[in-house]
Amino acid sequence: MRMTNGAKIGIGVTFVFLAAAAVRVGLIYRANHADDNVTTARGNDSPTNMKVDPDDNVFLKKEHPDSIADEKALVGTTVWVSAGGQVYYYKDSGKHVDYAHPVGLLLQNQPMLIKEVFEQSAPKSGNAVFRIAAGKRQVLLGFTMPGSADPKAVYATPVGNFDGGYNLYNDDIFFYDDPHKLFDYWGPKVWAAIDKHEPQVGMSERQVMMCVGQVQTPHGGTYGNRTITYDNSGHPLTIDFENNKAIKITPGE
Numbered sequence: 001m002r003m004t005n006g007a008k009i010g011i012g013v014t015f016v017f018l019a020a021a022a023v024r025v026g027l028i029y030r031a032n033h034a035d036d037n038v039t040t041a042r043g044n045d046s047p048t049n050m051k052v053d054p055d056d057n058v059f060l061k062k063e064h065p066d067s068i069a070d071e072k073a074l075v076g077t078t079v080w081v082s083a084g085g086q087v088y089y090y091k092d093s094g095k096h097v098d099y100a101h102p103v104g105l106l107l108q109n110q111p112m113l114i115k116e117v118f119e120q121s122a123p124k125s126g127n128a129v130f131r132i133a134a135g136k137r138q139v140l141l142g143f144t145m146p147g148s149a150d151p152k153a154v155y156a157t158p159v160g161n162f163d164g165g166y167n168l169y170n171d172d173i174f175f176y177d178d179p180h181k182l183f184d185y186w187g188p189k190v191w192a193a194i195d196k197h198e199p200q201v202g203m204s205e206r207q208v209m210m211c212v213g214q215v216q217t218p219h220g221g222t223y224g225n226r227t228i229t230y231d232n233s234g235h236p237l238t239i240d241f242e243n244n245k246a247i248k249i250t251p252g253e
Contacts, residue, residue, distance in 0.1 A: 055206050058183060061176040065168040071117040071139060071159070078146070079174040084108025084213030085233045086131045087173060089157040092142045096120060097156050099128040105233050106157060107197065108213045109179050115154060116142035119162065128158070132169065135161025139168060179210065197232075199239065203246045208239060 065071060081087075087106045090097035095118040106112075122134040132138060138158040144151055160168035175182065180191055190207060193200045199211040205224060209216070215231035224244030230237045240248040 054185060055183065055204075060182070062171045063176065065160075065170050066166055068117060068119075068139070068166070071141065071168065071170075074114040074141065074170075075116060076114065077176075078111055078113050078178075079170075079176055080179055081106045081108055081110040081112065081173065082175045082179075082214075083131070083173045084110075084209075085215045085231055086213065087157050088127045088130060089155045092116075092154040092156040095142065095156075097140065099123055099126070102127050103155060107233065108210055109175075109194065111146050111178075112141075112143040112174075113146055114141055114143050118142065118156075122158070122161075131173075132158040133161055133163075133167075135163035135167065137162050139166065183210075199237065199246060199249060201246050201249060204244045205241055208246060212237060 063070065084107050085105050088102040089104065089106050090099065090102050095116060097120065099122055117139065119137045119139055121136070122128040122138040124134050128134065128138070139160040139162065140156040140158050142154055142156045144154055159170050159173060160166060186194075186207065190200075190203065193203075194207065194211050197211050199208045203211070205228070208228075208230070212230045212232040217229045217231075219227040219229065221227065221241075224241055227238060227240045230239065236252055238250045238252065239246050
């Protein structure tokens, strides 16, 4: 029986389809076996066997402020310092500060009860712009320090500036949730040392940072296996880490 052109075309298309399917099955087979080989070669380093640091699973809230209204929304709330040793604070004399006479640097984890928001022109150099640029004017938060020697005293610290638009750095400076609760699994012994700003042998890099602040100078190596000098608000400490545990703490640089 003579085959029509239409039938020939149909058979040809079917042949091509079957051939393509066979190639695809072969590729899938090879890919699956390649994955098996990679998993076998990795052994204990495969993703299913990798140890996860619980600190990496802690959710740190971000507010992304971009207006004075966002800053005013903080009034009446408590934040905690995450940028320890980086931001100066001043006595608040009725929505005004004396930039020439800072009280000191905000310490890591310091709780701050926000009282007010204001703007003030800042000098172009010195302590005032150590962390926050002057811009046309700085944005400052007035606050008290719960639990301090004088919990009613009002201070202020810059959190951003206005320079044709608002540049606000709350998310880089503060925790919006109590770090004692965020990292509660560290236990009371570790937190007692952190609250005293006294790093201890056996602490991880993150725990040491929570003691003395973020200003640090690493000296080679990789995270958890290196030596770091911490500024510690002007009282340097050099700490050696091994397997992400502090093994030696040396005062000075």
